[in-house]
Amino acid sequence: MTRLSRVLGGAFAALVGLFLVAPVAVTVASSLTATSYVTFPPRGITLRWYAEVFQKPEFLSSFALSAGVALAAAAVSAVVGLAGGLAIHRYRFPGRGLLEAVLSSAFAVPTIVLGIGLLQWFAQMGLASSPLTLLLAHLVLTVPYAVRLVLAGLAGLDRSAEKAAAGLGAPPFLVFWHVTLPAVRGALIGGAFFAFITSFDDLTVALFVVTTDLQTLPVRIFNYMQYDYDPTVTAIGTLMVLFAVVAVVVIERFVGVAKLFGAGQEDTR
Amino acid sequence: MAALGRLADGPVKRRAGTPRRRTGLLLALPAVAIFALLFVAPLFTLVANSFRTQTGAFTLDNYARFLGDPFYRGVLWNTLRVAALTTAGCLLVGYPFALYLRGRSPRVRNWLALLLLSPLLISMVIRAYGWLVVLGPAGPVASVIAWLGLTPPQLLYNDTAVLVGMVHVMLAYMVLPLMGSLDRIDPTLVPAAKGLGAGGWTCFWRITLPLSAPGMLAGAMIVFSLTASSFVTPAILGGPKVKLMPYFVYTQATTTLDWPYAAAIGFVLVVVTTGLLLGYSRLLRRGRGEAVFG
Amino acid sequence: MTSTTEAPAEATAARRGRLRLNGVRKALGGKEVVSSVDLETEPGEFLTLLGPSGCGKTTTLNMVAGHLTADGGVIEVDGRDVTAVPPHRRSMGMVFQSYALFPHMTVADNVAFGLRMRRVPAARRRRQVAEVLEMVGLDGLAERHPRRLSGGQQQRAALARALVIQPDLLLLDEPFSNLDAQLRVRLRDEVAALQRRIGTTTILVTHDQEEALAVSDRIAVMADGVIQQLDRPREIYLRPATDFVARFIGEVNALDGTAQGPAADGYACRVAGRTVAATPAGEPPAEGAAVRLYVRPEVVRVGPGGVGSGGVGPGEVGPGEVGPGEVGAGGEGLRGTVRETRFLGSRIRCVVATPAGEVRAALPFDARVPAQGEEVTCSWRPSDASLTAR
Numbered sequence: 036m037t038r039l040s041r042v043l044g045g046a047f048a049a050l051v052g053l054f055l056v057a058p059v060a061v062t063v064a065s066s067l068t069a070t071s072y073v074t075f076p077p078r079g080i081t082l083r084w085y086a087e088v089f090q091k092p093e094f095l096s097s098f099a100l101s102a103g104v105a106l107a108a109a110a111v112s113a114v115v116g117l118a119g120g121l122a123i124h125r126y127r128f129p130g131r132g133l134l135e136a137v138l139s140s141a142f143a144v145p146t147i148v149l150g151i152g153l154l155q156w157f158a159q160m161g162l163a164s165s166p167l168t169l170l171l172a173h174l175v176l177t178v179p180y181a182v183r184l185v186l187a188g189l190a191g192l193d194r195s196a197e198k199a200a201a202g203l204g205a206p207p208f209l210v211f212w213h214v215t216l217p218a219v220r221g222a223l224i225g226g227a228f229f230a231f232i233t234s235f236d237d238l239t240v241a242l243f244v245v246t247t248d249l250q251t252l253p254v255r256i257f258n259y260m261q262y263d264y265d266p267t268v269t270a271i272g273t274l275m276v277l278f279a280v281v282a283v284v285v286i287e288r289f290v291g292v293a294k295l296f297g298a299g300q301e302d303t304r
Numbered sequence: 305m306a307a308l309g310r311l312a313d314g315p316v317k318r319r320a321g322t323p324r325r326r327t328g329l330l331l332a333l334p335a336v337a338i339f340a341l342l343f344v345a346p347l348f349t350l351v352a353n354s355f356r357t358q359t360g361a362f363t364l365d366n367y368a369r370f371l372g373d374p375f376y377r378g379v380l381w382n383t384l385r386v387a388a389l390t391t392a393g394c395l396l397v398g399y400p401f402a403l404y405l406r407g408r409s410p411r412v413r414n415w416l417a418l419l420l421l422s423p424l425l426i427s428m429v430i431r432a433y434g435w436l437v438v439l440g441p442a443g444p445v446a447s448v449i450a451w452l453g454l455t456p457p458q459l460l461y462n463d464t465a466v467l468v469g470m471v472h473v474m475l476a477y478m479v480l481p482l483m484g485s486l487d488r489i490d491p492t493l494v495p496a497a498k499g500l501g502a503g504g505w506t507c508f509w510r511i512t513l514p515l516s517a518p519g520m521l522a523g524a525m526i527v528f529s530l531t532a533s534s535f536v537t538p539a540i541l542g543g544p545k546v547k548l549m550p551y552f553v554y555t556q557a558t559t560t561l562d563w564p565y566a567a568a569i570g571f572v573l574v575v576v577t578t579g580l581l582l583g584y585s586r587l588l589r590r591g592r593g594e595a596v597f598g
Numbered sequence: 599m600t601s602t603t604e605a606p607a608e609a610t611a612a613r614r615g616r617l618r619l620n621g622v623r624k625a626l627g628g629k630e631v632v633s634s635v636d637l638e639t640e641p642g643e644f645l646t647l648l649g650p651s652g653c654g655k656t657t658t659l660n661m662v663a664g665h666l667t668a669d670g671g672v673i674e675v676d677g678r679d680v681t682a683v684p685p686h687r688r689s690m691g692m693v694f695q696s697y698a699l700f701p702h703m704t705v706a707d708n709v710a711f712g713l714r715m716r717r718v719p720a721a722r723r724r725r726q727v728a729e730v731l732e733m734v735g736l737d738g739l740a741e742r743h744p745r746r747l748s749g750g751q752q753q754r755a756a757l758a759r760a761l762v763i764q765p766d767l768l769l770l771d772e773p774f775s776n777l778d779a780q781l782r783v784r785l786r787d788e789v790a791a792l793q794r795r796i797g798t799t800t801i802l803v804t805h806d807q808e809e810a811l812a813v814s815d816r817i818a819v820m821a822d823g824v825i826q827q828l829d830r831p832r833e834i835y836l837r838p839a840t841d842f843v844a845r846f847i848g849e850v851n852a853l854d855g856t857a858q859g860p861a862a863d864g865y866a867c868r869v870a871g872r873t874v875a876a877t878p879a880g881e882p883p884a885e886g887a888a889v890r891l892y893v894r895p896e897v898v899r900v901g902p903g904g905v906g907s908g909g910v911g912p913g914e915v916g917p918g919e920v921g922p923g924e925v926g927a928g929g930e931g932l933r934g935t936v937r938e939t940r941f942l943g944s945r946i947r948c949v950v951a952t953p954a955g956e957v958r959a960a961l962p963f964d965a966r967v968p969a970q971g972e973e974v975t976c977s978w979r980p981s982d983a984s985l986t987a988r
Contacts, residue, residue, distance in 0.1 A: 044404045048416065051401050054472065055419050058434025059426060061444065065437055074442040119335030126328025134332055137339045143578045144347065145533030147550040148570040151557045152346030155353055155567065175342045178335060195698035198665050199756075201685040202692045203712030203763060210686075213711070217702040236427045239535045239550075243557065253429045260433060260540070269437070272430035279425045283418075 059276055066269035073266050084270035094271065097255040104166055104251065105235035108173045112230035113223045115174070116181025120219070123182070124189040141179045149175060150243035157244070164246045172244050173234040180233070181226030188222035189215075228286050232279075354567035366568035376552075380572070383549040386466060387532040391478075391524050393471040398478035398523065403512075405479070406486050420476045428473070432540035435469045436460065439541075465541040466548075470531050477530065478523035485519025486512070525584040529577040549573045614676055615641045615766050615799030617662065622671035624657050631657045633823035634671070640815075642797040644790065648810040649820035650846065655803045656771060658820070662801060663769055664688050675766050686715070691760025691798075695772040697752040699744035705731070705755045706740040712763035730762040733792070750781045757789065761798070768793070768800040774809065786813055807847045811835060819843045827879075836894060837984035839879035844892040844984070851898070853891040853932075853954050854988060857883040864980025866929055867891065870953035873929040876983035888988040897982035898959035900948055903933050903973035931977030932957060936968045950976050 061075045069079030088094055122128065123135055153172050162168055192215065200210045238253040245254050252275075256268055357363045370376045401420075405413055423431055437443050439459040446456040459465060489512065497507045535550040542548070544555075549569060556566035619637040623630070632654040639645050647655040660666040662673060664685030673681045680688050691712075699708050706727050713723045731737050734754040744752055753773060760768055770789070774782040790813040793800050804810055810817050811831045818828040819842070827839040838844035844852065855869035864875040865882055867889055876891045883889050934952030945960040946967055957976045961967070968974050 044400070044407075047400055048404045051397060051475075052416070052419055054397075055422060055475070057438055058431055058472065059422070061438050062430060062434040072442065073437050073440065075437055075444045075447075115334040115338065118331040118333075122328045122332035122335070126325065126331065128325045128328035128332060130336065131328070131332070134336055134339070137343060138335070140578075141339070141343060143529070143581050144343075145550065145570075145573055145577055147533060147535045147553050148350065148574050149343070149346065151553055151563075151566055151570050152350040153342065154557060155563055156346035156349045159349060171338075171342050174338050178338055182335060193696050193698055195694040195696050196700055198660075198663070198685070199692060199694060199698040199759070200700070200711065201665070202663055202688075202690055202769075203759065204686050204689075204715035205711070206684075206686045209715065214700055217700070220702075232425060236429075238429055242554065253427060256429050256433070257536075257540070260429075260436075268430075268433055272427070272433055275427050275430050279427075283422075283425055287418075 059272075062269050062272045063276060066266055066273045068266055068269075071265055073264060073269055084266040085274075087265075087267045088270050088274070091267070093250075094252070094255060094267075097250050097252045100166060100169075100249070101235050101252040104169050104173060105231045107170050108177050108234035109227040109231040111170070111174060112177040112181040113227040115178050116185050116226045117219065117223060119178070119182045120185025120189060120222075121215075124186055138179045138182055141175065146176065146237075146239040150240040153240065154243040164244055164249055166249070169241065169244050169249075169251065170234075172240050173230075173237060176237065176240065177226075177230035177233050180229045181223075184222035184226045184229075185219050188219035192218035224286070228282065232282070350567045351571055353564050354571045356564050358562065358564060363564075366565050367572075369565065370568055370572060376569075379547045379549055379552055380576075382547050383532050383573075384576070386463060386470070386538070386546070386548060387528045389463075389467055390470040390474060390531040391527045393467060394474050394478035394527050395520065395524065397471060398475055398482060399520070401475075402479050402482040402486055402519075405483060420479055423473050424476055428536045429540070431473070432469055432537045435465065435472070435541055439465055439468070460541065461543045461545050463542070463546055466538045466546050469537040469541045470534065473534075473537060474527045474531060477526045481522040481526070482516060482519040485516045485522075489515045521584070521587070525580060529580050532580075533573055533577050549576075615639070615643075616674075616676050617767055617799060617801070618672075618674040619658070619662070620672045620674075622658065622661060622673060623669045624654075624661060624666060625669055626657065626666075631823055632661070635820075635823075635825055637818060637825065637828065639799050639801070641799055644793050644800045644802070644813060644815045646802040646804060646810040646814040646817045647820055648804055648807060648817050648847075650805055653820040654823040655805075655820045659769055659771055659801060659803045662767065663690050663692050689763065689766045690769050691763055691765035691767070692769040692771065693753070693756045693760050693773045695775050697744070697749075697756045697776075699752055699755055699759070701744055704741050704743055705736060705747070705758075708744065708755060709740075709759045709762050712759065716763065726762055727758075730758045733761070734758045749777050750785055753777065753785060757792075761796070765798065768798045770800065770802040772804055773802075774804075774806075782809075789813070811847075819846065821846070836897065836982050837877055837879055838892050839984070839986065841890070841986075849895055849958060849960075851891075851893040851895065851955075851957050853893065853957075855889055855891060855954070857885055857887045857889045857985075859885050861929065861980070864983075865985055867985065869932060872932055872954075874931060874977075875929045875980035876978075876985040877981055878985045880986070883985070883987050890986055890988045892984040892986070893957075893978055894982070895947075895958045895960035896945075897978045898957060898976050899978065900936075900950065900959050900961060900965075900968055900974050900976055901931075902968075903975045929977075929980075931975040933973065933975050936970055936972045936974055938970060939967050941967075950974055952976065 065073050065075045065077050066084055067080045067082070068074055068077035069081045069083070070077075119134070119138075123131060150172075153175075157164075157168055196218075197210050197214050200214045201207070205213060236253060237251070238257055241251045241254050242257070245251060250258070252271075256271060260268060354366055355362055355364065357365065370380075405416055408416070439445055441456070443459075445459060449456040493511050493515075494507050497511055502510065533550055535554060538546055538548050539551055539554070542551075544551070550573065553566050553570045553573065556562050556569060560566075617637070617639045619635050622632060622635045624632040631652075635654075635658055637645075647658060649655045657666060661668045664680070664683060664687075668681055671681070672679060675688070699705075700711065703711070709727045709730060710723050713726060718726070727740070728737065731740055734757050736751060736754050736758060739747065739751060739755075744755065747755065753776075756773070773789070774786050777785060786809055793813075802810070802813065811834070814831055816828060816830055817834045819826045819834060821842045827834060827843045829837075829839075834843065835847060838847065838850070841852070844850045853869050853874075855867040855874070858866040858868055858873065860866070860882065861875045864877045866873055866875045869891065874891065876893070932950075932952040932954055934950040934957065937949045937951045937956070938947075939949075940947045941963075942960075944963060946963060946965060948959045948961055948968065950957045950959065959976060
């Protein structure tokens with residue numbers, strides 16, 4: 036590679052980097068503006084809009100709802116994903132092929148279609164909108180990821196290791212605890228993380244499931260944006276970015292974010 | 305833990321080779337229940353409803369209406385057009401970026417990959433809102449244009465805004481498979497070709513590009529079908545003016561309250577996107593078959 | 599194990615470990631993999647199950663370990679019926695082809711696992727782990743994770759993990775197959791030496807006949823789910839009981855003839871009009887019965903082909919140095935023409951065309967090399983060749 040092309044390549048990569056961070060950087064910066072409308076570069080510096088967020092109880096309750104549902108989705112996805120992954124990987128049972136097919140086709144169905152399908156199905160079943168229906172709707176989005184990650188983890192586990200543990204005197208539960216579970220630990224953390232992010236972030240499905248007094252944070256922001264253009268949203272956005280950064284740092288420490296996404300694509304081993 | 309060990313018969317097979325169907329079923333049950341009740345049943349309902357009138361009688365009217373109305377045909381066409389443009393945009397930005405990443409150290413690669421994935425980790429709504437600010441009348445792009453002495457054009461609520469927002473989200477889906485396929489290229493091939501007298505461009509056109517085609521194809525398929533079915537970013541950046549299928553599913557279901565019609569539009573969307581993915585997987589299989597027999 | 603506290607354990611280990619299989623059967627996926635295996639080990643013995651892949655050897659080992667349940671028959675360890683006992687309640691240390699170390703644990707934690715399961719107090723656990731690691735030559739690598747060890751080191755760690763629990767039986771499932779040739783030989787000799795030192799009854803499963811011959815006290819050659827022959831390595835090699843054993847292990851000359859009757863040092867037969875002798879595997883055949891002789895190339899002597907030349911008695915002259923006119927207890931020997939000779943380094947390969955077919959001989963490197971076309975006589979000690987009914 037010549038020097039010129041290297042410099043050009045670097046410049047191009049920097050531009051792409053700028054493009055990637057632009058919306059987030061601008062959101063964070065303009066959350067500090069003293070003007071009552073959003074502007075970049077910000078004029079003056081104030082934390083007023085952050086105070087504003089905490090004075091709006093509807094945002095706080097939406098945050099609580101979103102976080103609660105997301106945590107539940109993460110926990111349930113990890114457990115259901117582990118059980119489902121083990122079942123598919125280890126056992127032969129009627130409907131196993133069908134389950135696998137459904138799990139893999141779930142990725143292909145547009146979220147919006149799932150949303151409207153759930154809306155009509157819940158209506159037919161007479162299920163009123165509640166945090167529970169929201170959680171159920173999100174599980175459809177999150178469980179396939181969890182199962183897939185667990186399957187990848189199990190594929191990397193040498194079954195002899197389990198035999199070895201049993202031979203060394205570990206009863207089945209301890210074999211599972213000491214050998215099987217550690218092999219899928221990364222998958223479970225990854226699955227839970229994905230589930231949390233997906234649920235916390237979801238607008239498409241939530242729009243169909245929520246009501247006026249039960250709104251997740253993305254729905255609340257979406258609706259707020261339709262009528263108001265004040266910097267409150269930028270402040271909320273900044274807080275959510277911080278939240279995501281913390282989550283990423285934690286995950287990076289445990290598993291590595293890139294590996295997580297890679298595991299979803301294909302098993303490299 | 306130890307006490308539990310004596311009580312619990314963990315989900316590990318005690319002895320390999322003896323299939324224990326009951327345990328398997330039991331373990332699969334939660335996933336099966338979730339998908340039967342929250343995936344299969346809703347989709348079934350959706351398809352059933354799409355063949356009904358508002359009052360419940362069987363009809364093909366919803367589809368006839370969709371395909372017969374030039375306006376809705378235009379929506380379908382526009383959806384495919386925006387998806388194709390987004391795919392092209394991702395390729396144009398993503399391919400050079402993937403090439404650049406290929407030559408970097410693992411450290412740099414890791415950081416750039418994280419950067420690439422960052423849009424996926426940040427709330428879709430906030431991300432789209434960020435673009436609203438960037439492209440908005442008081443945003444940096446407008447300021448720069450004004451500073452140049454020009455009148456800033458309308459940057460928001462049109463195809464361009466949707467395109468920018470979509471490329472931003474979808475770039476990772478293009479670059480990751482591309483990187484995978486570039487990494488698989490034997491690194492001695494290009495020096496070998498150069499040794500045979502090929503120039504840099506010839507090497508690129510004759511070796512790198514064709515060998516990375518599987519990655520490009522994979523990325524393109526994913527980007528296309530995800531874009532065709534995405535709702536949030538186009539809804540925020542395009543609004544009602546940019547006419548896309550997912551937006552109409554939403555408005556028909558929540559504003560017009562014509563559920564059967566919304567179901568029909570949704571089903572057409574499913575057919576378009578899954579048809580594409582199925583075609584892709586078939587293409588992949590054929591490609592592999594050729595590799596084996598050729 | 600050098601410490602004095604371990605001395606009693608060593609003594610008991612020598613008395614423990616009598617494994618008995620009686621009519622053990624196993625079908626997998628509708629196919630009978632192990633048909634009916636009978637086997638009994640002496641305490642402290644090193645026994646090898648040798649056979650090609652799919653012969654049922656690994657399945658048999660898995661039944662001994664408890665990872666598979668026998669469909670029929672009885673498995674006993676020191677008189678205790680363990681046929682239906684789950685693996686964690688047996689006391690068997692197993693080493694796998696893939697090493698099967700726990701990837702998330704250090705070497706020390708891997709080795710300590712079995713002791714933990716046995717609730718061995720921490721202090722004693724640490725001491726025992728250190729001792730066993732020293733024994734296998736891994737002291738200093740205790741805190742490493744398995745992926746940062748070489749293949750040989752991983753195998754040693756796996757061995758240490760299996761041995762530290764002082765198992766009734768040590769089970770080795772193709773433990774050297776993933777190692778390169780040199781290391782394989784070194785490690786297998788180390789394991790054999792270690793086994794002899796600590797005296798744990800050991801069952802090795804392998805498809806490598808050289809490995810089996812090198813380390814075993816006895817070898818059970820398996821094919822199609824049954825034990826073809828169970829004997830000491832020398833007998834397995836020199837006196838194969840079945841056609842399968844003869845051909846699976848090394849090169850063999852198979853000669854067809856008819857039984858004559860007992861001779862001074864074996865059993866005489868007529869092969870292509872000449873009298874030769876061998877040792878019957880099993881019951882001696884009836885006179886006049888069709889028989890087949892199995893003669894290893896290494897035991898064939900090639901002498902000048904005078905009238906009446908034949909074999910030699912035991913201990914008279916070395917192989918390849920038969921004087922003309924000598925008649926040994928082995929009969930007349932087979933006469934033929936040397937077709938080719940080839941220097942192979944450690945041996946000289948000599949092919950002799952005889953009326954009974956080609957006879958291949960592997961002569962020591964310093965033997966007199968017969969010229970191509972020379973008339974020679976091939977002979978052997980009757981005790982070094984096998985005779986079976988055909």
